[in-house]
Every structure is written in structure tokens, then in C-alpha cells.
Amino acid sequence: MFNWNEIDTVLLDMDGTLLDLHFDNHFWLSLVPQELSQQRRISEDEAQRLVVKAYDSVAGTLDWYCLDYWEQQLGLDIMGLHRTLVERIQLRQDSMPFLDALAKAGKNRILVTNAHPKSLALKLEHTELASGLDAMISSHETGYPKEHPQFWQTLFDKFNLEPSRCLFIDDSEAILNAAKLAGVAHQLGIANPDSQKPLKTFNDFPAIDDYHLLLEDLLR
Template identity: 75%
Template sequence: MFPWHKIDTVLLDMDGTLLDLHFDNHFWLTLVPQQLSTQKQISLAQAQALVEESYHRVLGTLDWYCIDFWQQQLDLDILTLHYSLVERIQMRQDSMPFLQALATVGKKRILLTNAHPKSLELKLEHTELARGLDEMLSSHETGYPKEHPEFWRQAFEKYDLDPSRCLFIDDNEDILEASKLAGVGFQLGIKNPDSKKPHKDFVDFPAIDDYQLLHQELLKVSNS
């Protein structure tokens, strides 16, 4: 699928790419409206409409991914609610073998996530993800989401990357496009970010639903 001899670094999204997106979808689309409905004494349908309208207003901005912003906006203890669902935080079953295979063939593995540092810390605490990575960067450290070119400029500079020799993997096609515009040489989509939902279609980028496909390629690289 990829000319691995032209790739030095694999840049990886977290939620939906290495971790099952079911946790986040359940949290933001089910638990938050339920809590809002109880707190404000409004119907669940009203709470869902309120939440969706709020989400839509800041979609694609750093606020959309910010726990502190939503804590203030919705007047809910978002972080404590996160901790109430920790048993749902799961890695994709194919993630760690793939990350280990990348290390075996000498590829650097850098996590690039829009997740808030508090959310990132929680997920690292409850998974083995950190063992499969060389570096980690939250977009909140740069002041820009991954949708913005400035995020990419700062990431390339921070890790002294040649973007043309990087592969970026994400479940969001808009963010894959942003990485391409920023100069990242190779992109890959993830069709099944949420294990409980149907597969997604990707229009402009190759996409897979199992890292085993890449794992096999990497085994050939390591044996050659």
C-alpha cells in the first residue's frame, strides 16, 4: 500500500485511529445530554438539541476539543464524567501489534491528537498506548487544531520532520486533507473508528479497517 522506504515517521491520530471511538461517541452524544437533561430539568430531546447546537457552533475549532470549554459552556463537570466511563476506554485490537511492527522496522511513531491534555492523560492512564509511541503532541499545546496549517508547521518544527517522508493516519477525512495541504507525503484513513457503528466511506484517500494489512507489509520490509 505504501513505499515504506520513503517513510521515516508515522503520525497517528488517537481517538478512532488507535483507540476505539465508541468511548467518545457515547460520552458526548449520550452521557452529556443525559446529564444536561437531569441538571436543567429538561427533556432528553431538548438536551440533545442544545448539545448538538453547541457542538456545531465550534466544530473544527480548538474549543470543540477542549474539556475546559465544555465544562464552562454546559456547566457540567466534564472531567469527572470522563472518569465515570473509564471502562469504555479501549484500544483497537489491531493497534499495538501495528505500533510494535513500526518500531521493528525503525519507523518513528508520533501521536498527533486534538484531544485535550486532560483527556489524553486519562486515556494513557487506562490503556497501554504510551508503550507504542515515541512522542505525543496535543493540538492544545500549539494553540491550533489539526485542521489548521499552523498546527502542522509547529509539529514539523518540534520534531524536526521532513513532512514529505511522513505517513499520517486519521479517521477524519478533513484532517487528512489538512495534513496533505501542509505537505505530509502520505495519508491513510480508518474506516471503522467506532466498533459499534457502520464503516465510513473515504472519498479522496485510501482507507483500511484493519492494521493487519499494513502489519503484513511491514513484516516483508523487516525480512528484506
Template identity: 75%
Template sequence: MFPWHKIDTVLLDMDGTLLDLHFDNHFWLTLVPQQLSTQKQISLAQAQVLVEQSYHKVVGTLDWYCIDFWQQQLDIDILTLHYSLVERIQMRQDSMPFLEALATAGKQRILLTNAHPKSLELKLEHTELARGLDGMMSSHETGYPKEHPEFWKQAFAKYDLDPSRCLFVDDNENILEASRLARVGFQLGISNPDSQKPNKDFIDFPAIDDYQLLHQDLLAAVKG
């Protein structure tokens, strides 16, 4: 699928790409409205409308991904709620074999996530993800989300990357496009980010639903 001899570094999203997005979808679309309904003594339907309106106002910005912002905006202890749901934090079953295959093939593996550092810490604590990475960076370190060109400029500088020799993997097509505009050489979508939902279609980028599809190519890359 890719000319691996032209790729030195694989840049990887976290939620929906290496971790099952079911945790985040359940948290933000079910648990938060339930908590808001109880706390404000309003109906669940009213709470869902309130939450969706709040989300819509900041989608694609750094606030969208910020735990501190949502704690203040919704007056809910978001971090404590996260900890109440840790059993749902799961890696995709194909993630670690893929990360290990990348290492065997001599590829650098860097996590680039919009997740808030507190959320990132929680997920690293409850998975083996860190073991499969050579570096990691949260957009909150830069002050810009991955949707913004400044994020990519800072990521390239931090890890001294040649963007043309990078592959970026993400489940969000808008962010894949942002990486292409930042001159990242190769993009790959993940069509099944949430294990409990149907696959989604990608329009402008190749996409897979199983990293095993890349293993033969990686083995060939190792053999040269």
C-alpha cells in the same frame, strides 16, 4: 500499500485511530445530554438539541476539543463524567501489534491528537498506548487544531520532521486533507473508528479497517 522505504515517521491520531471511538461517541452524544437533562430539568430531547447546537457552533475549532470550554459552556463537570466512564476506554485490538510492527521496521511513531491534555492523560492512564509511541503532541500545546496549517508547522518543528517522509493516519477525512495541504507525503484513513457503528467511506484517501493489512508490507520493509 505504501513505499515504506520513503517513510521515516508515522504520525497517528488517537481517538478512532488507535483507540475505539465508541467511548467518545457515547460520552458526547449520550452521557452529556443525559447529564444536561437531569441538571437543567429538561427533557432528554431538549438536552440533545441544545448539545448539538452548541457542538455545531465550534466544530473544527480548538474549542470543539476543549474540556475546559465545554465545562464552562454546558456548566457540567466534564472531567468527572469522563472518569465515570473509564471502563469504555479501549484500544483497537489491532493498534498495539501495528505500533510494534512499526518499531520493528524502524519507523518513528508520533501521536498527534486534538484531544485536550486532560483527556489525553486519562486515556494514557487507562490504556497501554504510551508504550507504543516515541512521542506525542496535543493540538492544545500549539493553540491550533489539526485542521489548521499552523499546527502542522509546529509539529514538524518540534520533532524535526521532513513532512514528505511522513505517513499520517486519521479517521477524519478533513484532517487528512489538512495534512496533505501541509505537505505530509502519505495519508491513510481508518474506516471503522467506532466498533459499534458501520464502516464509513473515504472519498479522497485510501482507508483500511484492520492494521493487519499493512503487516506484510512492513515485514518486507524490514527485510529490505
């Protein structure tokens, strides 16, 4: 799938790419509406419509990923609610073998996430993910989400990266495209970000559902 001799650095999304997206989907699409329904004494269907409308209004912006923003908008203890579900924070079963193989192959491994620093810290606390990474950055540190070209320029400058020697892996086709437009030479989609949902279809990028498919070529 890739000529690994042309790749020095692998840029990796977190949620849905290294971690099972089921935690986030359950949190934002089930738990938050349930809590809002109880707090405002409205039906769960009405609460669901309210949160989806609120999410859609800031999709693709840094606010969409900001826990502080949602605490203010919804009047909920977002971090407190996160901690009630920590048992659902799970690494994909194929993530650590892939990260270990990247290290053996001499590749630099950088976590590139839109996750809010509070969410990132919680997920690192409850998984072994940090042990498989060389560096990490949250888009909140840059002031721009991964959807924005300035994020990528800040990333390249911060880590002194040559984008033509980078592979970026993400479960969002829109964000893969943003990376491509910013100059990242290689992209890969993840077709099964949520273990509880059907496979996704990628139209413009190659995609896999198991990192083990890459290991033979990587370690050759």
C-alpha cells in the same frame, strides 16, 4: 499500499485511530445530553438539540476539543463524567501489533491528537498506548487544531520532521486533507473508528479497517 522505504515517521491520531471512538461518541452524544437533561430539568431530546447546536457552533476549532470550554459552556463536571466511563476506554485490537511492527521496522511513531491534555492523560492512564509511541503532541500545546495549517508547521518544527517522509493516519477525511495541504506526503484513513457503528466511506484517501493489512508489507 505504501512504499515503506519512503516513510520514516508515522503520525497517528488517537481517538478512532488507535483507540475505539465508541467511548467518545457515547460520552458526548449520550452521557452529556442525559446529564444536561437532569441538571436543567428538560427533556433528553431538548438537551440533545442543545448540545448538538453547541458542538456545531465551534466545530473545527480548538474549543470543540477543549474540556475546560465545555465545562464552562454546559456547567457540567466534564472530567468527573469522563471518569465514570473509564471501562469504555479501549485500544483497537489491532493498534498495538501495528505500533510494535512500526518499531521493528525502525519507524518513528508520533501521536498527533486534538484531544485535550486532560483527556489524553486519562486515556494513557487506562491503556498501554504510551508504550507503543516514541513521542506525542496535543494540538492544545500549539494553540491550533489539526484542521489549521499552523498546527502542522509547529509539529514539523518541534520534531524536526521532513513531511515528505511522513505518513499520517486519521479517521477524519477533513483532517487528512489538512495534513496533505500542509505537505505530508502519505495519508491513510480508518474506516471503522467506532466499533459499534458501520464502516465509513473515504472519497479522497485510501482507508483500511484493520492494521494487520499493513503488516506484511511493513515487515518485509
